[in-house]
Amino acid sequence: MASSTQKQVNNTTGENGDNGDHGELEGDHNQWKFRAPYKVHDNDPNFKTRYHASCHCGKVQYQLSREKPLDSKFCHCTTCQKLHGAPFQWAAIFHKDDINFTHGHHDLGWYESSEKTCVHKLPCKVSCAYCRTPIMDEGRNMILLFPTLINWKSPEERKNFDISCHMFYNRRIVDIPDGKPKWDGINGSSRLIEDSPPELMKKRKREIEEEEENKKNGDGS
Ligand SMILES: [Zn+2]
Ligand SMILES: [Zn+2]
Known part of the structure; x- marks a missing residue:
């Protein structure tokens, strides 16, 4: 007991x-x-x-x-x-x-x-x-x-x-072209896709490139 x-x-x-x-x-x-x-x-x-x-x-x-x-x-x-x-x-x-x-x-x-x-x-x-x-x-x-x-x-x-963004938008059943940020996975740690704000998409693309570059440099020793 x-x-x-x-x-x-x-x-x-x-x-x-x-x-x-x-x-x-x-x-x-x-x-x-x-x-x-x-x-x-x-x-x-x-x-x-x-x-x-x-x-x-x-x-x-x-x-x-x-x-x-x-x-x-x-x-x-x-x-x-x-x-x-x-x-x-x-x-x-x-x-x-x-x-x-x-x-x-x-x-x-x-x-x-x-x-x-x-x-x-x-x-x-x-x-x-x-x-x-x-x-x-x-x-x-x-x-x-x-x-x-x-x-x-x-x-x-x-x-x-009102929402700030969409998550897992690549799994969507319906398109929602509202111009809000659209993450293909978790917000903040995936890619921005579709009609996300262009300046945010550019910034996120650079971040991902940098992350990949850092990974390469870290592994390449
Ligand atoms: Zn009830
Ligand atoms: Zn979910």
Whole structure:
């Protein structure tokens, strides 16, 4: 048996959203349920609500305290296509402390795509355990949430979530000729392609040439 030091914690866990969990409610491995991004910010004067969001069935509700995401992107990779049942993923990056799930970890389900497990293991996908609306990707340090759940009150609010770039654009199902930077892999560490801004493409081409030159010089001894 696991230690009984987490008894108080146990009483509030495990009713929902524990698909695939070991059925153990005790122990340190449940501590994450009470830390950001699942910590409930009730009566927290430092948490200023700027947006409300909800899944399709409404069981999952959350607020955001940051006006603009740290970044926002479309990802065209085939994993996103499959997991979202959509041509690409729209993800907005926030700190874990920027989000307040009204019911904490309850009503949520998790999926970790490399081990294909429903145990909460970072990085993982988070969805509504009832209607299965995708909610966010939880990384080790940040969250990438899917802005279509946000109930915007004006077009200006939605504009705050405009994307800065496209990722894995060479895997795309649809062309999006919006003039934004288009990376053929991860942004910042791949090639810029298609209708990316020309000056950025030139700069990136030079960087790649330099990287290759350095590699050659390093290996050539
Ligand atoms: Zn739902
Ligand atoms: Zn992706």
